Amino acid sequence: MDTQSLQAFIAVADTASFSLAGEQLHLTQPAVSKRIATLEHQTGARLFDRINRRVSLTEAGRLLLPRARQILQLVEDSRRTMSNLSGSVEGSLTLATSHHVGLHRLPPILKAFTQRYPGVDLDLRFLDSEQAYHGVVAGEIELAVVTLSPHPNPQVESVPVWIDQLRFVAAPEHPLTTRGELPLSTLVNYPAVLPGPLTFTRDIVVGSFNRAGLAIDVALSTNYLETLKMMAGIGLGWSVLPESMIDEEIAVLPVSHPPIERRLGYLVHKERTLSNAGRAMIAELEGARVAPVA
Structure with a gap:
């Protein structure tokens, strides 16, 4: 299975649309359909039902979806691990934050980070804390700075900053x-x-x-x-x-x-290999961390 076909499969599954998946991946709809057809040939199973323009996962598609996400995450972790060997802080960092934290807590940290590491391509996403939390759990977001859950997921490291x-x-x-x-x-x-x-x-x-x-x-x-x-x-x-x-x-x-x-802080997946950019952002956040009251 090639990663491009898996990316197309996940995009169609998430959007329930070949055309929306194409927009997300900057591909034409026929190109997305070709990648799905390739994946269906490789797996020997039909992955989507297309009934009255409605796209839904088949049983085989539902079985493949979590594995496809895991495969892409492993590939991305491997790429990030190799890139980290250079020691340079550059590349892409997907950072999610809630509107309140992003407006009232994060600006001075983002300013210092972007000035110190101009080679980082920051993909900043404003999401509800709960959405950002799920994005970290799913492996779609490398780092989130949000309101921390009172009942954290054991897969996630939650570190209070404020x-x-x-x-x-x-x-x-x-x-x-x-x-x-x-x-x-x-x-x-x-x-x-x-x-x-x-x-x-x-x-x-x-x-x-x-x-x-x-x-x-x-x-x-x-x-x-x-x-x-x-x-x-x-x-x-x-x-x-x-x-x-x-x-x-x-x-x-x-x-x-x-x-x-309420505690505000950052979230990372415990099993994710952080990029150098992600580690650098955490260092900035740790510098702003409020010491706990004795």
């Missing part, structure tokens, strides 16, 4: 701002605006209430903290935001609860 202190906030005119010290039980009587239900930050916040036997009334949700701040600031509900985002547009609520924390 600690976000999360504060309960609301619009300055919200009824809760006129109260004295607030227990968590008072907050559940008012609607909240929180990150989406499948996000790590939502899990961290909701978990704090669940441990107290409380359920939150979530009126609205979004994965963008800047949008959450706007919604809380105009009175759509109370929310939870990092201290770094709090200004005069929002009021901090005096909640009698230990600060809720």
Whole structure:
């Protein structure tokens, strides 16, 4: 099996489309079809069903897909290992980051990195932390700088770099701002605006209430903290935001609860051979790492 045919197979499987796979690989649709036909001849099995313009994996295709990803990952690791022998920091680095981390934490690190290593072709992808996490697990992303999962995958090394202190906030005119010290039980009587239900930050916040036997009334949700701040600031509900985002547009609520924390940091797959560029980026991140409190 040649790697080009495997790349085409994975692209068609991921997009469920020969034309979209061609766009992804910068190939014509006939070229993609030819590579799939070559792979089907090599494997002796039909890999895709094409019914009413709908493309789906056959049983053989479903069996081949994880193995195809592993083969390409091994080839890439071998290439990277050989390239690393030169000691030069160059080539491509696929780096994923969440919007909040990418906007508020990463810029000075990226600036220093690009100035120090101009030979690196940085493929920077802005993704939700959860998407970036899955990309690292699947081997599609070399390094991710995101909100770390409270329940990390054993295949992934999760290294905290920063600690976000999360504060309960609301619009300055919200009824809760006129109260004295607030227990968590008072907050559940008012609607909240929180990150989406499948996000790590939502899990961290909701978990704090669940441990107290409380359920939150979530009126609205979004994965963008800047949008959450706007919604809380105009009175759509109370929310939870990092201290770094709090200004005069929002009021901090005096909640009698230990600060809720979330860890921000980098992810790498434990079995992946990192490129010299990936190692150099980790060195930059380690330089910014906040020492744990004794």
